[in-house]
Amino acid sequence: MASSTALLPKDRKKDDHPIFLRVCHSPWISIGQKALVGLRSLAASYLFVSFLAIINYELERNNNGLGTIFKFSNIAYFIQLLYNAIAATYTVMHLYYPHHGSQPRTFKTRMQSFFSPPRQNTSTKNRTWFSIFYTAANTFPFASAAIHWFVMVPTEHATIIPGDQTFGHGWYTTFFVLDKYAVSAVIAFVEIFFLSSIKRQEPLSAHLFGLAFLCFLYIGWAYIGYVVTDKYVWWFLDHNQVKWEFVVAGWVAFAALTEICFFIIYGITGLRELLTKRGERKSRGYQQLPQ
Structure with a gap:
């Protein structure tokens, strides 16, 4: 398997490569397999280290305690970290251990199989479930950033640091704000546009419903957080402040904003498909991949 060959998209109306292989290949010829392994490993490592730094800031500087696990921005960051860790692992295993299934079943090959991309199974619909997970992991960073910059900052409910004073309170505070509410969205964009060959989400209705369900599930989690900590995550959830x-309306707006962010990444994906399809050549890229 050539390490410099990208997975090029097929016609959406024809049989397609499994989603678990598409996550292991960049759609761009210039990003080879070894380069993709390096980029994915770098992204996953950065998210892991920065996530630890963010949680430490929440506990030590913001004194949020248990409230840390109820903040949407932290949950969104963790889901993004989890996805990137899985994607990096799949990419490494797909490049360096692609034929473990044809080898005798030993502890080593079982571990290789466990960490490798699974087979796409129509009976379990694992393609759809993974696609919803991928969608949430890359939609929530945009939603989190939008809520911070367009809702919390203008109403002066951002953090203990006013929204217009992100800079000037030390590098740690600047890193905390920009990493959670800007860098994570940039990483999601890079994932969608450069690193992953996953196509536009299908079926669209399942993804819209899945995101809406996760949004309202989080609303329930946020109210559990209020019971535990006696603090609301967002001011617009507090019926003592608003009717x-x-x-x-805030619940619905949160779900609607997330769906809008989903259509943004849907459009980014469509643009990437258009640009990579224009550059496709039959003599380049994988036209056939193991199913």
């Missing part, structure tokens, strides 16, 4: 009808 109940506005609280309910």
Whole structure:
């Protein structure tokens, strides 16, 4: 398997490569397999280290305690980290251990199989579940950033540091704000546009419903957080500050904003498909991959 060959997209109406292989190949010829392994490993490592730094800031500087696990921005960051760790692992295993299934079953090959991309199974619909996971991991960073910059900052509910004073309070505070509410969205963009060959989400209705379900599931988690910590994650969830009808409107607006962010990444994916399809040559790229 050539390490410099990208996985090029096929016609959407024809049989397609499994999603678990598409996550292991960049759509761009210039990003070979070894380069992709390096980039994915770098992204996963950065997210891991920065996630630890963010949690430490929440506990030590913001004194959030248990409230840390109820903040949407932290959950979104963790899901993004989890996805990138899985994607990096799949890419490494696909490049260096692609034929473990044809070898005798030993502890080593079983471990290789466990960490390798699974086979796409129509009976379990693992393609759809993984696609929803991929979508959430790359949509939530945009939603988190939008809520911070367009809702929390203008209403002066951002953090203990006012939104217009992100700079000037030390590098740690600047890193905390920019990493959570800017860099994570940039990493999601890079994943969608440069690193992954995953196509536009299908079926669209399943992804819209899946994201909406996760949004309202989080709303429930946020209210559990209020019971535990006696603090609301967002001011617009507090019926003591706003009327109940506005609280309910806030739930709907949160889900709607997430769906808008989904359509943004859907459009980014479509643009990437268009650009890579224009550059496709039959003599380049994988036209056939193991199913």
